[in-house]
Amino acid sequence: MTVETIGTYAVAIFLLIGSAFVMIGVIGLLKFNDPMTRLHAPTKVGTIGIGMLLMASMAHSFILGEPSIHELLIMAFLFVTAPISANFIAKVNIHHGVSEAPPAPPRDGMWATLNSPDNDQNVEDTKQV
Amino acid sequence: MARAFQWLMPHPLLTLILTIVWTLLQNDISAGMIVFGLILGIVIPWGTSIWWPDRPMGFHPGRMVIYSIIVLWDIIVANLEVAWIVLTVPNAKLKPAWIMVPLDLRLPEAITLLAGTITLTPGTVSADLSDEGHSLLVHVLHTDDPDAVRDEIKERYENRLERIFS
Numbered sequence: 001m002t003v004e005t006i007g008t009y010a011v012a013i014f015l016l017i018g019s020a021f022v023m024i025g026v027i028g029l030l031k032f033n034d035p036m037t038r039l040h041a042p043t044k045v046g047t048i049g050i051g052m053l054l055m056a057s058m059a060h061s062f063i064l065g066e067p068s069i070h071e072l073l074i075m076a077f078l079f080v081t082a083p084i085s086a087n088f089i090a091k092v093n094i095h096h097g098v099s100e101a102p103p104a105p106p107r108d109g110m111w112a113t114l115n116s117p118d119n120d121q122n123v124e125d126t127k128q129v
Numbered sequence: 130m131a132r133a134f135q136w137l138m139p140h141p142l143l144t145l146i147l148t149i150v151w152t153l154l155q156n157d158i159s160a161g162m163i164v165f166g167l168i169l170g171i172v173i174p175w176g177t178s179i180w181w182p183d184r185p186m187g188f189h190p191g192r193m194v195i196y197s198i199i200v201l202w203d204i205i206v207a208n209l210e211v212a213w214i215v216l217t218v219p220n221a222k223l224k225p226a227w228i229m230v231p232l233d234l235r236l237p238e239a240i241t242l243l244a245g246t247i248t249l250t251p252g253t254v255s256a257d258l259s260d261e262g263h264s265l266l267v268h269v270l271h272t273d274d275p276d277a278v279r280d281e282i283k284e285r286y287e288n289r290l291e292r293i294f295s
Contacts, residue, residue, distance in 0.1 A: 028215035037225045040270040048208040073153045083248035090256035102227045102266050105259035115260040
């Protein structure tokens with residue numbers, strides 16, 4: 001067993017694990033009924049799925065003898081930006097009232113996304129689009 | 130001397146991060162690139178510092194590293210849990226829930242980190258903050274006991290964040 005053989009197997013295993021997780025994310029997206037629960041599957045399982053695919057890419061570059069560390073940066077940016085898109089989708093879901101409405105906050109008046117200035121409040125116009 | 134340093138490098142950690150990001154972007158660790166990264170890392174925080182007033186003064190990088198390792202581990206474990214839920218729990222038996230996490234954190238930076246952590250650990254998504262910032266709205270994919278999830282978030286993440294920013 002040379003280093004190269006072991007490396008190739010490692011790349012294959014990373015790719016398999018990564019694609020398995022991405023596929024589970026897609027299954028979740030198709031299976032769940034409610035937009036809020038549907039949000040969970042792809043955004044989450046995606047992080048480790050794509051993380052594993054990037055690990056495979058890194059391992060492959062190291063076997064070829066041209067080490068590449070870009071992937072760490074991709075992972076970092078992904079981890080920083082993923083919560084923001086999930087947060088936006090969740091807020092849109094709250095506005096459209098597609099899921100069960102959230103309970104009112106215990107100490108404050110309302111949730112920040114619902115607390116818009118008066119002339120922004122007729123969201124009915126945007127709902128139809 | 131200390132004031133000159135403060136003026137030149139308003140965010141020493143940001144300087145470090147920018148240098149590392151630049152070096153990684155170049156995909157080539159050489160002295161020239163590190164020096165150029167350092168120049169960028171000093172110029173960018175210096176030029177943008179007026180747009181970031183009231184930055185948190187106390188910050189413990191060591192505790193932040195431990196926190197990141199814990200979160201990474203939780204992401205892996207929770208990924209497996211969510212994958213299991215997706216594959217085995219039928220839609221009719223799924224118990225999604227909204228939970229409210231009362232916040233003890235007051236710093237916007239700390240609350241952002243907490244919300245990001247909650248979203249990254251699978252099974253929970255932070256959806257919104259109350260208008261005066263006293264509680265966080267979190268959606269849970271599948272739980273039998275919403276209160277337990279809330280307590281776990283509070284003691285596992287919020288307590289640690291409080292100690293990072295103290």
